[in-house]
Amino acid sequence: MYKSEFCEVYYEENYNVVFVKWKKFCSHENYREPLMLALEIIKEHKCDYVADTRMGFENHPDDTKWVADVFMPTAAEYGCKTIWFIIDKENSLKEELEGQESDSSDKIAFRYIYSLDEVAK
Numbered sequence: 235m236y237k238s239e240f241c242e243v244y245y246e247e248n249y250n251v252v253f254v255k256w257k258k259f260c261s262h263e264n265y266r267e268p269l270m271l272a273l274e275i276i277k278e279h280k281c282d283y284v285a286d287t288r289m290g291f292e293n294h295p296d297d298t299k300w301v302a303d304v305f306m307p308t309a310a311e312y313g314c315k316t317i318w319f320i321i322d323k324e325n326s327l328k329e330e331l332e333g334q335e336s337d338s339s340d341k342i343a344f345r346y347i348y349s350l351d352e353v354a355k
Contacts, residue, residue: 236271243268245275246284249353251318252276255286261294269305273312280313284353286320310341318345318353 236243240260246253252275254268272283293301309317347353 236268238264238268240264241268243271243275245279245281246350249284249350250279250281251284251353252279252281253284253286253350256289258289261297265293265297266300269301273305273308276309276314277312282316282318282353283309283314284318284320284350286350288320288322306341314342316343316345318347320349321346323348 239257241257242253242255244253245251252272254272275281276283306317
């Protein structure tokens with residue numbers, strides 16, 4: 235498990251996912267370090283990825299590019315089939331998340347849910 239002031243990362247065995255709960259805005263290494271750990275968990279467990287985006291902050295443009303160029307293709311290579319975004323009722327990150335989806339939908343599936351319990355097993 236990884237904990238910082240910005241996020242928490244852990245493997246959720248019940249759903250076979252790596253779960254990343256974002257707490258507040260961060261960028262560059264503070265953003266990428268937990269995602270690199272998430273990739274290692276994906277590689278080890280051949281699992282999907284769940285991001286809790288309900289805190290509602292957008293990525294820095296450099297990080298958005300890094301997600302498309304590095305994170306998404308590596309996650310797919312390591313066995314991740316679906317990216318699950320836990321959204322708030324207003325989907326305050328709609329444009330950000332749809333941008334990530336359009337950049338990588340040829341590599342991986344995207345689903346939008348309101349809680350971890352909605353992840354399909």
